[in-house]
Amino acid sequence: MTHKRRHINCFYLSLVFFMGLLFNHGNIAFAQQDPNFTQYMYNTMSINPAYAGSRDVLSATILHRSQWLGFDDGPQTQTLTAHSPLKKENMGLGLSVVHDKIGIASDTYINGVYSYSIDVSRFSKITFGLNAGINMLNVDFNKLNIEDNTDPIFQNNIDNKLSPQFGLGILLNNDQYYVGISSPALLATDHFEGSSDSKAEIRDRVHYYLTSGVVLDLSNTVRFKPSILIRHVSGSPLMAELSTNFLFNNKFTVGAAYRYDSAFSGLFAFQASDSILLGLSYDSDITEFSAHNNGSLEVFLRFELFKRYKKMYTPRFF
Numbered sequence: 001m002t003h004k005r006r007h008i009n010c011f012y013l014s015l016v017f018f019m020g021l022l023f024n025h026g027n028i029a030f031a032q033q034d035p036n037f038t039q040y041m042y043n044t045m046s047i048n049p050a051y052a053g054s055r056d057v058l059s060a061t062i063l064h065r066s067q068w069l070g071f072d073d074g075p076q077t078q079t080l081t082a083h084s085p086l087k088k089e090n091m092g093l094g095l096s097v098v099h100d101k102i103g104i105a106s107d108t109y110i111n112g113v114y115s116y117s118i119d120v121s122r123f124s125k126i127t128f129g130l131n132a133g134i135n136m137l138n139v140d141f142n143k144l145n146i147e148d149n150t151d152p153i154f155q156n157n158i159d160n161k162l163s164p165q166f167g168l169g170i171l172l173n174n175d176q177y178y179v180g181i182s183s184p185a186l187l188a189t190d191h192f193e194g195s196s197d198s199k200a201e202i203r204d205r206v207h208y209y210l211t212s213g214v215v216l217d218l219s220n221t222v223r224f225k226p227s228i229l230i231r232h233v234s235g236s237p238l239m240a241e242l243s244t245n246f247l248f249n250n251k252f253t254v255g256a257a258y259r260y261d262s263a264f265s266g267l268f269a270f271q272a273s274d275s276i277l278l279g280l281s282y283d284s285d286i287t288e289f290s291a292h293n294n295g296s297l298e299v300f301l302r303f304e305l306f307k308r309y310k311k312m313y314t315p316r317f318f
Contacts, residue, residue, distance in 0.1 A: 034185070034207045035077040035100045037065065038257060038265045038281045038298050040229055041243065041318055045081045045113060046096050047209050048182035050129030050171035052115040053085035053092015055304065063300040068285075068293035073143075075102040083113060090117040096131065104143040108136040109165065109185070120172070129169040131184060137161040163187070177214040178318055183207060208232045215317045223247040225317050243267070247317060253279070262287060263296070277302040 037043050043063050044051040060082040068074035083094030094113035100106065111133035117125045139158040146154055169182030188206050213227030224246055231239040245255030245267060253269035263286055269279035283296040 034231075034233075035065065035075070035098070036067075036259070037063070037077075037079075038241075038243075038259075038263075038283055038296070039063065039267060039279060039300055040211070040241075041213065041225075041227055041245070042269070042277070042279060042300055042302060043079055043081065044180070044211070044318070045083055045094055046079050046098055047184055048129060048169040048171060048180045048211065049094070049096075049111075049113045049131040049167055049184065050115050050127040050169035050180060050182065052083040052094035052113040052129055053117075054115075054127065054171065054173065055083075056085055058082070058084040058305040059302065060304075061300060061302040063298060065296065065298045067283075067296040068289075069297060070294040071292060073103055074293065075100070077101070090119075090125075091115060092117075092127075096133075104141060105137070105139045107138075110134055110136075111165070111167070111184075121174075124172065124174040127171045127173075129171065129182070130166065131169075132166040133164075135163045135165050135185075137163070173318075175215070178212065180209070180211045182209045182211075184209075205233050205235060213318055218246075221249050223317060227318075245317075257281075259283070274306055275304050277304075 034047075037046070040047060043061060061079070063077075063079045065077040066074065067076070078099045080097045081094065083092055085092045092113075092115040094115075096109070096111045096113055098107075098109040100109075111131040113129065113131045115127050115129040117127040119125050137158055138160060141154040141157055144154065165185050165187050167182065167184035167186055169180060169184070171178060171180040173179070183206055186206055208231070210230040211227070213225055216224045218224050224244070227243045227245070229241045229243075239260065239262075241257060241259045243255060243257040243265075245253050247253050251271050253267070253271075255267040257265040257267060259265070263283040265281050265283045267279070267281040269277060271277050279298075279300050279302075281298045283298075284290075285293060285295055
């Protein structure tokens with residue numbers, strides 16, 4: 001039974017990997033998608049460099065996402081972000097590392113991040129962000145069930161293929177709302193491997209993000225934040241995700257999200273101390289693929305370093 005399941009999973013992973021493949025004169029073009037994050041509101045710098053330094057303290061977040069639970073070799077994503085404002089400057093610096101693995105392919109994105117803020121009113125500011133770094137791609141064709149092992153396209157794996165990358169972002173925010181537009185990877189990189197007669201082309205498409213949210217005080221102990229994320233990438237349908245979160249007594253956050261035509265999600269976070277925030281979310285798949293997986297799970301930990309005179313009296317909601 002396990003042997004049969006592995007063959008079924010390998011078949012579906014092959015379909016996932018080759019989804020969007022375009023055959024043209026012996027070449028293959030693959031449009032790769034950036035990873036999804038249900039808890040993007042706690043992992044914002046990974047999609048918008050303008051977020052660097054916006055929390056006014058040294059802030060570091062680690063996140064793990066397991067997609068398609070119960071499905072062998074399903075997508076796995078880990079992120080590490082750290083950022084801080086510069087002393088007496090309207091600038092922020094940060095580091096973002098994203099590792100994304102799906103089936104036979106894995107991507108690692110390493111970026112340095114810089115932001116510069118301009119006050120537009122007494123309480124609001126607009127921030128411009130830039131990230132620059134490298135992508136490292138690995139593809140192991142040996143993990144595929146290939147009918148013709150002599151096919152030249154699959155003879156050479158892609159090992160630690162490096163390519164440069166940079167991105168831009170803008171963020172308008174204050175303590176009550178935020179609106180951001182970004183593209184963290186503006187270079188549509190083509191990777192070529194194979195023989196001179198037949199090459200495999202793997203293309204990283206440019207992704208564009210729009211994020212927005214507002215914080216409403218419903219009472220002295222309850223705050224409400226609806227937020228939205230819209231993502232566009234050439235060759236794929238527009239993706240929209242609506243999230244609603246409630247913060248109780250500045251300690252517990254409970255919420256729900258809906259990713260259009262894809263998943264419903266439940267979110268939970270706990271402010272363990274001034275410095276530590278823990279959170280998790282679970283996605284229930286509503287696509288036809290739901291029969292082959294048990295949903296997706298995300299967990300994260302955020303640590304923030306406060307100076308003694310900057311002790312957090314009211315947690316920032318974003």
